[in-house]
Amino acid sequence: MTQNQNDTNQDKPDTIMWRSWNINAFNEAEQEDKPILLMLTATWCHWCHIMDTTTYDDGTIAQYLNEHFIPIRVDSDRRPDINERYNMGGWPSTAFLTPSGDTLTGATYIAPDDMRHVMQQVRDVYTQRRDYVNQQVAHVRSQAEAQQPVLLLGAKPTMSVVSTVTQNILKIFDPEFGGFGKMPKFPAPDVIDFLLYQQRFENDDNQIKIVEKTLGSMSTSDIFDQIDGGMFRYSNGIDWTDPQTEKVLEVNAANANNYLHAYQVTKKAVYLNVAENLLSFIEQHFLQKSGAYFAASQAADQEYFSQDKIKRGTTNPPPIDSTLLLDASAQTISLFFYASWLLNNKHYEILALKCLDFLWEEMWDQTKGAYHYWDITAQVTGLVQDNAHLCKALLDAFQVTGQKTYLNRALEVAKVIEDQFHSEDGTGYYDLAEEHEDLGYLRYRRKPLAENAVVANVLITLMHITENRSVGPNAAEQTLGSFLQQYDKIGHFAANYAKAVGRLLNATLKYHIVGDPDEEKTQELIKQCLLENYPYKIIRTLSPTEDISVLEELGYESNEDPVLYIRVNERSSAPITQTDAIHETSIEMLDSSLT
Incomplete structure (x- = not known):
């Protein structure tokens, strides 16, 4: 018999006396x-x-x-x-x-x-x-x-990064069954997300064909549970058969995001149906009874998942691990914000806000930053991935609701990221805080490309939302430039890094809404801006009473009714009051930025 790490029994010689890591x-x-x-x-x-x-x-x-x-x-x-x-x-x-x-x-x-x-x-x-x-x-x-990677100081990324990563994806794409590589075959949500961003920017048929082949194959194969819903973690077969039957929150959230994104781009109902299935699965199986947080996973059970619907109905399903993992929960919250405006579903927004507020109340420490997991109490601080994903979820909340509270919280998290994780020489961010425990190999802090890509995407959003006030224009550029000799070595796994480079180098549409976020007209403007298909955009709601200095700096007037200004680079549009003028003005502003 094996005891878990908190339940050792020193009196039984045939029981392993497991210790905790301490x-x-x-x-x-x-x-x-x-x-x-x-x-x-x-x-x-x-x-x-x-x-x-x-x-x-x-x-x-x-x-x-x-x-x-x-x-x-x-x-x-x-x-x-x-x-x-x-x-x-x-x-x-x-x-x-x-x-x-x-x-x-x-x-x-x-x-x-x-x-x-x-x-x-x-x-x-x-x-x-x-x-x-x-x-x-x-x-x-x-x-x-x-073997520590050689990181560059002062290097500047170019669009060749996007081209290189795209070619690496094409090399490993499976044209017969979709997906990337052979077996075991894992979903690659970062790759799909990158390709969809590029398709929206370049309108490249080859990229959307890869996406559609992959998502179509997955949704009609064994890796997608057609009975209970949800996506298994990976498949042992190259054709998405023989799945490893655990269901993990992070995997399901990332795949739901892919299918929502594919629906946004193609308007095909087949992707919407799968996305709604995954959203429903997450809500029904992972959202805990309090409705305040998401559980981490459902255990594998080959016997249960091989049964048909009738037999499953008479069998107990595999157990749910109710542990809250902050990084996975924050990504899931971002997913539900995305679904709320894309599908015009207020319930998803309310759900996301409730879970996000729970993270802030239970998982945030002003000095230590974000905690990683919660099981009655919050545990383990000092991981950059938690802080970065929390910061992104808060920025999503701000852009969707217009409520400045979430921007202020995001800025607080960003400060922790900068103070505790930014390397002394400016070449990226460490995975662990300086004050993190140093037992064993934890004494070696690392700068993983994956985590730095997440941080860079957050820095880019903050840079544009705050007009460089809280994050300098070079922060994301320096971070991404540091890895120019590394990204090509990991092939298609650099997709999120390439996405960040594309966001940094291409023009960003900045939708500045001057108005009270609680007013219906302000919310109408926010929603229409969110629905604009251009991939590189941010939405900032400015209070006519609390953001006077920002309004003066940008040259905006404060009217009685909410108004929208569209800004590209240093140029702003005339004030817009009608939602039907947003799309045409966005195109005009982008075109003018190229001349």
């Missing part, structure tokens, strides 16, 4: 001079449960581990920082470490017979060949330092 466990390993067995698991992970009920349920293995190792168990969803540094290529991950947290060896799933051999071998090497262990640790550390 300084006490590392001190224990140091004092007793024992290697660490680190298990990275997830509540949704099928093979994690298999390993629990086979390998770790074996009494002889448990006794050996308890006697010769310090076993530490970590939930990867709750500690993505640890997972990022110790994952062995999937879940479960089984890593053997020195007491200082350096990796000796590791694998993913290990069957009982193999585990007996591996743990004996690791113990023998650690106790009998210490010089070799020390040499290996030194080698791994030097190799890790040598």
